[in-house]
Amino acid sequence: MRLTLLSLIRLIMFIFISYFYYTAVDNNITIQVTYIISVLIIFTINHFLLTATSFGEKHYPILIAIDLVVTMGYSFLFPGITLYLILVDVCAVTLFLMAKDSLLIWIFSISFFVVWSISMGYTYHITGNLSIINNLVNLLFVFFSAIVGRLIYKLTSAQEKITHQYDQLSESHQELQDAHQQLHTYSKQVEELTLIQERNRISREIHDTVGHKMTALLMQLQLAKELRDLDPKKSEATIELCEGLAREALNEIRLSVRTLQEDEGTKHSLLKTTRKILEDYQEMTGLKSDFHITGELSQIPPSIQLNLIRIIQESVTNAVRHGQATKCNVSIHISSSKIDAMIKDNGTGAIDVDPGFGLSNMRERVYDHGGTIMFESKKDEGFIIKVTFPLKEISWKVGDVK
Numbered sequence: 001m002r003l004t005l006l007s008l009i010r011l012i013m014f015i016f017i018s019y020f021y022y023t024a025v026d027n028n029i030t031i032q033v034t035y036i037i038s039v040l041i042i043f044t045i046n047h048f049l050l051t052a053t054s055f056g057e058k059h060y061p062i063l064i065a066i067d068l069v070v071t072m073g074y075s076f077l078f079p080g081i082t083l084y085l086i087l088v089d090v091c092a093v094t095l096f097l098m099a100k101d102s103l104l105i106w107i108f109s110i111s112f113f114v115v116w117s118i119s120m121g122y123t124y125h126i127t128g129n130l131s132i133i134n135n136l137v138n139l140l141f142v143f144f145s146a147i148v149g150r151l152i153y154k155l156t157s158a159q160e161k162i163t164h165q166y167d168q169l170s171e172s173h174q175e176l177q178d179a180h181q182q183l184h185t186y187s188k189q190v191e192e193l194t195l196i197q198e199r200n201r202i203s204r205e206i207h208d209t210v211g212h213k214m215t216a217l218l219m220q221l222q223l224a225k226e227l228r229d230l231d232p233k234k235s236e237a238t239i240e241l242c243e244g245l246a247r248e249a250l251n252e253i254r255l256s257v258r259t260l261q262e263d264e265g266t267k268h269s270l271l272k273t274t275r276k277i278l279e280d281y282q283e284m285t286g287l288k289s290d291f292h293i294t295g296e297l298s299q300i301p302p303s304i305q306l307n308l309i310r311i312i313q314e315s316v317t318n319a320v321r322h323g324q325a326t327k328c329n330v331s332i333h334i335s336s337s338k339i340d341a342m343i344k345d346n347g348t349g350a351i352d353v354d355p356g357f358g359l360s361n362m363r364e365r366v367y368d369h370g371g372t373i374m375f376e377s378k379k380d381e382g383f384i385i386k387v388t389f390p391l392k393e394i395s396w397k398v399g400d401v402k
Contacts, residue, residue: 007051013090014043017083021074024081032077039070050094060098067091068112075119079126082134088112089142096150200364213249215321216284217242241284270297270305274330277313285320288327295334304389307365308332308341314358315343315385323347323383339389349377362387 018040025032046063050056056063068091074084099105116139220242227235271293278289300308312330319325325347333340353375355363362385366373369389376384 007047010090010094011044011047013086014047015040017087018043020083021078021081024078035073035077039073042070043067050098057098060094061104064091064095064098064108067094068108072112072115072119075116076122079119079123080129082131085139085142089146092142092146093148093152096146097153097156099153213245215317216281217245217249219285219320220245245284270300270308270332273309274312277309277316278328278330281316281320287316287320287325289316290327290329290331292329292331293334294332295339297334299334299336299391300339304339304369307369308339308387308389310365311341311362311385311387312343314362315345315383318358319343319345319347319383323349325382335391337391339387339391341387341389343385344382346382349379349381349383351377351379353377 018036022033022036025036046067050060050063068088071084071087071091074081074087078084095105095108099108220238224235224238224242227238274291278287278291281287282289315330316328319328323345325345328343328345331342353359355375359375363373366387366389371387371389373388374384374386376386
């Protein structure tokens with residue numbers, strides 16, 4: 001109970017009624033004056049304990065009980081004067097404002113009626129007169145005050161509940177704003193990551209397509225240079241072939257820069273495109289090749305078909321460019337759960353395999369689909385690339401997992 005206008009009126013009522021009883025003292029009866037002064041002190045102390053300290057919120061039943069007991073003392077010291085019921089009204093309002101337990105209210109109510117009945121009997125015994133109407137009016141006022149006090153309690157409880165719900169709503173709104181801000185941040189991060197992935201994809205496409213064409217073009221230009229004096233006609237034909245390769249490379253660059261390469265939704269003919277790559281290399285470099293496929297091609301998703309094409313293309317380019325290979329074997333086995341591919345050449349090989357940009361691109365293409373890739377090579381024993389793409393289960397391992 002806080003120190004408000006209502007609590008101030010409560011204190012004024014205590015002082016006013018006590019003063020009235022003080023004026024009603026006959027012949028300065030010491031016991032009555034002492035009682036009035038003592039009661040006024042008790043009222044004042046209890047009032048500030050109730051309104052201004054946490055002690056009052058915790059022990060309000062004891063403080064109200066003390067106020068009610070000393071108030072009922074007026075009915076015995078001043079029989080026939082019913083103004084004490086106004087102080088009972090004040091105690092009732094205080095009780096109904098602070099009490100949360102209905103059992104406590106019933107205990108106080110029954111106790112009051114028992115003591116009040118005794119005081120009425122005592123008044124009749126001393127004065128021989130009992131004003132029923134006057135007592136009933138004052139009693140109805142007590143009931144009215146109690147009802148008002150309870151209504152005020154309900155109102156303040158409702159306000160506190162609304163305030164609590166508003167605080168919860170504000171907190172939820174703030175959390176929602178924070179989540180929205182976090183989602184916006186994540187969205188920007190995803191957008192940046194998507195751009196990075198797209199740049200990497202374009203760089204891979206440029207390397208795997210334009211690089212392939214430029215390597216073939218360089219080889220044909222070297223051949224044309226050697227044939228310029230020995231066989232001019234064949235040299236001219238080689239130069240025409242170089243012109244075609246240059247045009248194709250230019251088209252590849254335009255497609256890559258405009259990011260219009262085939263995406264995952266485009267269907268790629270693995271068989272047709274791979275045969276075209278091998279036939280072109282045989283025509284341009286004399287590379288002989290064997291190409292074997294077992295299983296159902298329709299089981300291979302379009303995105304994996306594109307990656308297999310690029311891996312084969314890069315492997316053949318590396319075989320000719322770095323290994324001076326004259327023969328290449330390409331085999332693909334398709335089962336219900338995975339795709340196994342192997343590209344093997346008879347080039348010079350290498351003691352240590354140091355993945356450059358091309359091999360790193362292969363690895364990224366395979367890892368993007370949860371697959372595995374292995375590079376094997378020995379000096380003068382060629383180069384082998386083994387690739388596996390899972391079809392039903394995709395898994396990744398990060399760090400050392402035992």
